[in-house]
Each structure stands twice: as structure tokens, then as C-alpha cells.
Amino acid sequence: MCDTCGCNVTSGNAHLVEADGKLATTGDGRAAVEVLQGLLSENDHQAAHNREHFDRHGVLAINLMSSPGSGKTALLEATLDALAGRLRVAVIEGDLETENDARRIRAKGVPAIQIATGSACHLDAHMVHLALHELDLDAVDVVFIENVGNLVCPASFDLGHHRNVTLLSVTEGDDKPAKYPVMFRAADLMLLTKTDLLEVLDDFDPHRAEHCLRALASNAPVLEVSARKGRGLDAWLGWLRHEVATHRQRVAARQTLRPAVQPDGVHLHARGEPAGHDHPHVHGHPAHGHG
Amino acid sequence: MHELSVCQGMLQQVSRIAAQHDAGRVERIVVRIGPLSGVEPDLLRNAFPLARAGTVAEEAELCIETLPVRVRCDRCGEETDARPNRLLCGACGDYHTRLVSGDELILASVQLVQAQPPARLN
Numbered sequence: 441m442c443d444t445c446g447c448n449v450t451s452g453n454a455h456l457v458e459a460d461g462k463l464a465t466t467g468d469g470r471a472a473v474e475v476l477q478g479l480l481s482e483n484d485h486q487a488a489h490n491r492e493h494f495d496r497h498g499v500l501a502i503n504l505m506s507s508p509g510s511g512k513t514a515l516l517e518a519t520l521d522a523l524a525g526r527l528r529v530a531v532i533e534g535d536l537e538t539e540n541d542a543r544r545i546r547a548k549g550v551p552a553i554q555i556a557t558g559s560a561c562h563l564d565a566h567m568v569h570l571a572l573h574e575l576d577l578d579a580v581d582v583v584f585i586e587n588v589g590n591l592v593c594p595a596s597f598d599l600g601h602h603r604n605v606t607l608l609s610v611t612e613g614d615d616k617p618a619k620y621p622v623m624f625r626a627a628d629l630m631l632l633t634k635t636d637l638l639e640v641l642d643d644f645d646p647h648r649a650e651h652c653l654r655a656l657a658s659n660a661p662v663l664e665v666s667a668r669k670g671r672g673l674d675a676w677l678g679w680l681r682h683e684v685a686t687h688r689q690r691v692a693a694r695q696t697l698r699p700a701v702q703p704d705g706v707h708l709h710a711r712g713e714p715a716g717h718d719h720p721h722v723h724g725h726p727a728h729g730h731g
Numbered sequence: 732m733h734e735l736s737v738c739q740g741m742l743q744q745v746s747r748i749a750a751q752h753d754a755g756r757v758e759r760i761v762v763r764i765g766p767l768s769g770v771e772p773d774l775l776r777n778a779f780p781l782a783r784a785g786t787v788a789e790e791a792e793l794c795i796e797t798l799p800v801r802v803r804c805d806r807c808g809e810e811t812d813a814r815p816n817r818l819l820c821g822a823c824g825d826y827h828t829r830l831v832s833g834d835e836l837i838l839a840s841v842q843l844v845q846a847q848p849p850a851r852l853n
Contacts, residue, residue, distance in 0.1 A: 470844055472840055479770075592769065622815075625767065656816065
């Protein structure tokens with residue numbers, strides 16, 4: 441306990457030391473100010489703004505995360521072929537360099553905005569916001585945000601999207617969820633990709649991958665797909681159509697949805713809300729101010 | 732990895748708070764971090780001296796409080812310790828648990844020093 445770093449501030453006395461509280465300033469001009477905001481509140485503020493953009497246009501935004509090379513772009517290509525225009529899609533591509541992925545998507549006749557992050561290992565809400573200005577959201581039902589291939593950092597940044605889909609290719613090892621718990625705990629859906637290779641890989645057990653996911657207290661569904669062979673796409677498209685339909689209902693009811701887990705637990709927990717799934721918040725949700 | 736951008740975001744917040752309170756400088760920043768936040772305390776500590784340069788917090792100390800991973804079981808109701816990659820109930824082993832602590836990434840408080848200390852009253 442001390443009077444300087446704020447560790448003696450509790451919910452019972454916080455009002456005394458917050459701005460303009462009677463203990464806010466000591467005689468020597470020092471002030472301990474309790475903040476209790478998410479450390480990423482700059483990003484979260486922008487993310488909430490992005491989410492309002494999406495919701496105003498009735499658009500569902502899905503964040504695709506995985507290692508590099510697990511088949512995010514191939515999944516999108518196969519998805520666009522299988523949808524055959526039944527849902528209107530736009531794609532935001534994140535990579536350190538090149539327009540390669542955006543070109544592959546545009547070749548399917550779908551608008552794609554490439555974000556070249558330079559050296560940044562993840563997308564953040566500001567980058568996505570800039571990309572949104574280049575998209576006509578009135579002409580779109582779903583925006584896929586293909587995050588930078590990375591199983592670590594992207595999980596910590598809210599982009600203003602509604603759902604996280606985490607891909608795990610069967611060439612990577614079935615214990616990835618145990619090795620990268622922050623990433624896989626954030627998944628609203630885990631897609632096992634490249635499953636056509638399972639017949640030649642004897643060391644990847646889909647059940648073990650799901651077991652590792654469940655050990656993270658996750659109820660997220662697990663689907664197996666092969667973009668190259670077109671296997672398992674029906675279940676994936678079924679999930680997608682269901683999400684689009686339920687999102688439209690949410691928007692009509694003036695509610696929105698944040699993805700499964702965001703690292704601002706204290707505020708959520710303090711209000712007694714579950715940090716779990718299917719957890720709609722009323723629009724403009726963060727009760728904590730942005731200063 | 733991304734700790735530098737986390738640090739820069741934090742310092743933007745801190746600078747704004749300092750400006751709101753007419754503070755001349757920031758003496759200490761206290762953050763609370765859980766293992767499931769995706770931010771490594773050591774990396775954040777290393778990024779901090781780079782990020783704080785030229786800000787109102789350039790002489791500030793960063794105080795990191797790490798929090799334990801705790802879960803409450805939906806099935807048996809017990810609250811137990813857990814590990815970041817094993818969030819099962821420590822009492823009954825069920826996976827239907829909710830995290831009650833461990834994913835925090837919180838700017839807890841800042842210690843500000845006013846630009847001009849007020850005159851003391853005698």
C-alpha cells in the first residue's frame with residue numbers, strides 16, 4: 441500500500457482522488473489519478489467507431505487470423521467461388537508488404553483493399569478505418585479482414601469487427617491452441633484448413649486440436665475445410681449465412697456484438713457480465729470513458 | 732512484438748490525462764496485466780524507455796502489476812487458479828468456465844506532478 445502509485449485506490453474511495461476529488465492533489469503539487477481504462481483505449485475508441493460504421497450499413501465484419509501460410513486467402517477464394525454472388529463481399533488484406541493477396545481477391549470480381557503494414561505485425565483499428573474509407577459499405581453484406589499472418593499479436597487488437605475466425609492448417613501441429621492460448625481463446629470459430637492433406641499426415645489429430653481448444657474454456661465450433669478440394673465448405677458457408685442473418689437482426693434491434701474475447705476484462709467482469717460468447721452489447725457500449 | 736505499439740497507445744492516453752490535469756510531468760504509470768492479455772510484461776518494460784522519449788512521461792517510472800489467471804466454473808461454481816493454456820475448473824475439471832482474472836490490460840493510475848505547485852496555505 442502506498443499513497444503514490446494508486447494501489448490504495450479502491451472502488452470505495454476512488455471518487456476522492458479522481459479529477460476534482462478532494463484528495464486529488466497533494467500540497468506538493470502531486471496527484472495520483474486513477475484511470476482504469478483499457479491500455480489500448482486509443483485503439484478501442486477507433487474500433488468502436490469502425491463498428492458503428494459497419495452496423496450503420498448492416499455489414500458483418502469478420503477478422504481472419506492464423507499463422508502465415510495457413511490458407512486464409514485460399515479460403516477466401518474458395519468462399520467467393522462457392523457463394524457465387526449470393527452474399528456481397530469485400531476484403532481488407534493485411535500484409536507487411538505486397539498487393540499480392542488483394543490482387544487474388546480482385547481477380548474474383550470482389551473489391552479488396554490492401555493494407556501494407558510495413559513492419560507492424562498486426563492490423564489495428566486505425567489502419568482498418570483508413571481502408572474503410574475506400575469501400576462502399578452500402579454495396580456489401582460481409583467484410584472479411586484478413587489479418588497479418590501471426591498467431592500472437594493480432595488477437596490483442598479490436599478492429600471494430602464482430603467475429604474472429606481462427607484458422608489452423610493441418611500442417612502446423614494439433615497442439616497450436618495450447619501453444620498460443622491468447623489467439624485461440626479469441627476464436628468464435630476455429631477452422632481446420634488443408635484437411636485434404638490429413639491422409640498423408642499421420643501426426644495431426646483433429647480431435648486433439650479440438651481438445652486443446654476446449655482446454656481454453658472455448659465453446660467455439662470447429663469445422664474442417666479444404667479450400668483446394670472444396671470439402672467442408674457447406675458447413676463454413678452455413679455458419680457464415682447464419683452469422684449474417686443474426687447480425688442483421690441485432691442491427692435492427694440497435695445492438696451490436698464484439699468478438700468473443702477482448703482484453704479489457706476488468707471492466708467487463710466488474711459489471712458482472714460474462715466474457716463469453718453471444719454477448720451482444722447495446723450500441724456505443726464502452727461504459728468507461730475515453731477521456 | 733506489438734508491445735511498442737501498446738506502449739505508444741498507453742502514452743497517448745497518459746499524455747491526454749496529464750494535459751487534462753495541467754500536469755507538467757508524469758512521475759509514475761501503473762498498469763495491470765494478465766497473462767492472457769497477449770502482452771509480455773518484460774517486453775513492455777523494454778519498450779517503455781523508447782516510447783516515453785519526448786513525451787510528458789519521459790522521466791516516468793513504469794510499474795507493472797501482474798494478475799493471476801482465475802476461472803469460475805459454470806458447472807460446480809468453484810473459483811480456482813488456472814494456467815493460460817488450461818482454463819479448466821481446478822475443482823471438477825469441467826471446461827465450462829469463465830475467466831474472472833487474467834486477461835487484463837489496464838492503465839490503472841498515473842502519478843502526476845503539476846506544472847506549478849500551488850502555494851501552500853499556512
